[in-house]
Amino acid sequence: MTEVKPMTKVLIYGGKTGWIGGLMNDLCKEKGIEVHNSDVRIENREAVEAELDRIQPSHVLMAAGITGRPNIDWCEEHKPETIRTNVIGTLNVADLTFLKGIHCTVYATGCIFKYDDDHPLGSGKGFTEEDKPNFDGSFYSQTKGYMEPMLKTYSNCLILRVRMPISDDLIHRSFVTKIAKYEKVVNIPNSMTILHEMLPASLAMAQAGLTGVYNFTNPGVISHNEVLDLFKKYIDPTFEYSNFSVEEQAKILKADRSNNELDATKLMRDMPEGVVINDIKTAFELCFQRMKANLEQEGILPDNLPAEFKSKVNGGTGQPVKAA
Numbered sequence: 001m002t003e004v005k006p007m008t009k010v011l012i013y014g015g016k017t018g019w020i021g022g023l024m025n026d027l028c029k030e031k032g033i034e035v036h037n038s039d040v041r042i043e044n045r046e047a048v049e050a051e052l053d054r055i056q057p058s059h060v061l062m063a064a065g066i067t068g069r070p071n072i073d074w075c076e077e078h079k080p081e082t083i084r085t086n087v088i089g090t091l092n093v094a095d096l097t098f099l100k101g102i103h104c105t106v107y108a109t110g111c112i113f114k115y116d117d118d119h120p121l122g123s124g125k126g127f128t129e130e131d132k133p134n135f136d137g138s139f140y141s142q143t144k145g146y147m148e149p150m151l152k153t154y155s156n157c158l159i160l161r162v163r164m165p166i167s168d169d170l171i172h173r174s175f176v177t178k179i180a181k182y183e184k185v186v187n188i189p190n191s192m193t194i195l196h197e198m199l200p201a202s203l204a205m206a207q208a209g210l211t212g213v214y215n216f217t218n219p220g221v222i223s224h225n226e227v228l229d230l231f232k233k234y235i236d237p238t239f240e241y242s243n244f245s246v247e248e249q250a251k252i253l254k255a256d257r258s259n260n261e262l263d264a265t266k267l268m269r270d271m272p273e274g275v276v277i278n279d280i281k282t283a284f285e286l287c288f289q290r291m292k293a294n295l296e297q298e299g300i301l302p303d304n305l306p307a308e309f310k311s312k313v314n315g316g317t318g319q320p321v322k323a324a
Contacts, residue, residue, distance in 0.1 A: 004209035005103065009034045011057035013042055013093055014064035019173040020107050020165065021063035023199055031203070038064070042089030049096050059206050060104040062093050071178070072140040079139055086143040091150065098154045105206045110161035110191065110215060111135070111258035112145045119261065126191065126263035129161075129213040137256025152213060160202055160216035161262060164192040168290040170306070176291075179224055180231050180309055184244040189221035191262040194283040196290065197276065204272040214270070215262035218280040227284065234288040235295065236305055 010028050014021030015037035028035035036055050040047035042064050052060075066085045068074025075082040090106065097104040112133035115121045133145035151159050164175040171177060175192065179185050193216060202216070225243070232239040249257070264277075271277060278286065295301040 004207075005058055007033055007203075007207045008058045009036070009055065010059050010061060011036045011038060011052070011055050012061045012063060013038045014062070014107075018063050018065075019167075019171065020162070020195070020199070021061065023167070023195060024061050024063060024203070027199055027203060042093055043084045045092045045096070048092050052096055052100055052102070057102060060093065060097050060102055061202075061206070062090065062104055062106045064089065064093075065107075067140065072138050075138065075140040075143075082139060082143055086140075087147060090147055094151055094154045094157050098156045102156065103158070103206060103209060103211075104154070104156055105158045105160065105202060106151060107162055107202070108148065108151070108159050109141070109144045110163040110217060110260065110262050111138075111141050112148065112161075113260040113262070114258055115260055121259075122189065124261070126261040127215070128263045129215060129266055135256075135258045135260070137258070141258055148213065155211060158202075158205060158211050159213045160205075161214065162193045162198075163217050163260075163262065164190060165195050166192060166284070166287060167195050168287055168294055170291075170295070170300075170309075176227060176231060179228065180239070180241075182241070184242050184248075185224045185228065186246050186249050186257075186259075187223050187225045187243045188246070188259045189223045189261065190259055191215070191217040191221055191264075192280055192284075193217050194278075194280070194287050196287060197278060197283055201271060201275045201277060204275050205270075208272045210270060214267050215264055216267065217262050217264060218277060218283045219264040219268065220280040221261045222280045222284055226281070230284055230288045234292045235301065236309065239309075 010033055012021050012025055012035060015025040025035055025037060038051060040051050042048055064085065066075065066082050094104055094106065112135055113127045114135040116134055119125050119127055133148065136142045136145055148159060151157050166176050167174045197218065198216060228241050268277065292301060
């Protein structure tokens with residue numbers, strides 16, 4: 001933990017075009033915190049430094065990064081671009097905020113692990129903050145795996161391992177939206193991050209001056225089938241899906257996918273007083289209840305769910321299913 005300074009002014013990287021950054025921008029405004037969204041490319045160190053000197057934030061939220069469109073397979077064919085943002089850019093922000101004594105929250109990823117002999121699927125034994133990454137099946141995860149040991153050396157940085165983030169709507173970035181459009185899904189329990197609960201928690205952690213690595217997921221795991229069953233229960237009673245194996249999935253993807261359970265013990269122990277974080281299954285149930293209410297208010301439910309949720313894509317590729 002660094003010296004705790006009042007959160008008087010926040011600068012967000014990724015606040016203008018990023019999903020989590022945009023949500024954090026809204027959250028800061030709701031709480032009456034002065035907030036600024038970066039105008040610079042984070043790989044440009046001189047521009048980042050000039051912006052920090054001009055705005056002089058008390059806290060930085062680093063939510064910029066490349067995940068690829070429609071998914072991380074994009075990174076396999078755009079490796080220099082991925083490094084430029086996810087490695088060089090992130091280090092620029094971490095290093096400059098360190099030099100200037102500014103607390104920096106980095107929205108990182110927990111997709112740097114996979115179930116193994118010491119953390120078997122279904123065992124309830126999750127990876128801790130001290131465990132070294134063991135998954136490099138995608139170039140995206142490789143870059144994130146490089147970054148965490150380096151970021152840990154900066155005493156001003158709070159590093160949050162986000163996984164499969166979910167929001168209370170059908171935005172294309174949400175894990176629910178992605179898998180609801182897939183023709184087939186793998187049915188594997190995973191740790192996940194319900195943003196409605198976890199993003200306010202991240203702000204509280206930054207305000208408290210917490211630093212170091214935290215598994216930033218709701219406690220416990222939930223399977224993909226359980227998630228889609230909730231989609232059917234709350235959003236579309238006619239919804240159907242089917243499963244395929246990890247081996248079958250691998251045949252249609254350019255990169256492997258991370259599946260794991262993260263241990264939330266440290267997160268819950270250090271969470272500032274008054275912050276409520278539910279276990280993942282309770283959090284998902286509440287999330288879908290809010291989602292249903294939001295979609296009804298917008299007139300999307302019950303009868304105007306976008307056709308894309310009926311026209312499945314070939315699990316994870318983003319491409320339409322080919323007729324047999």
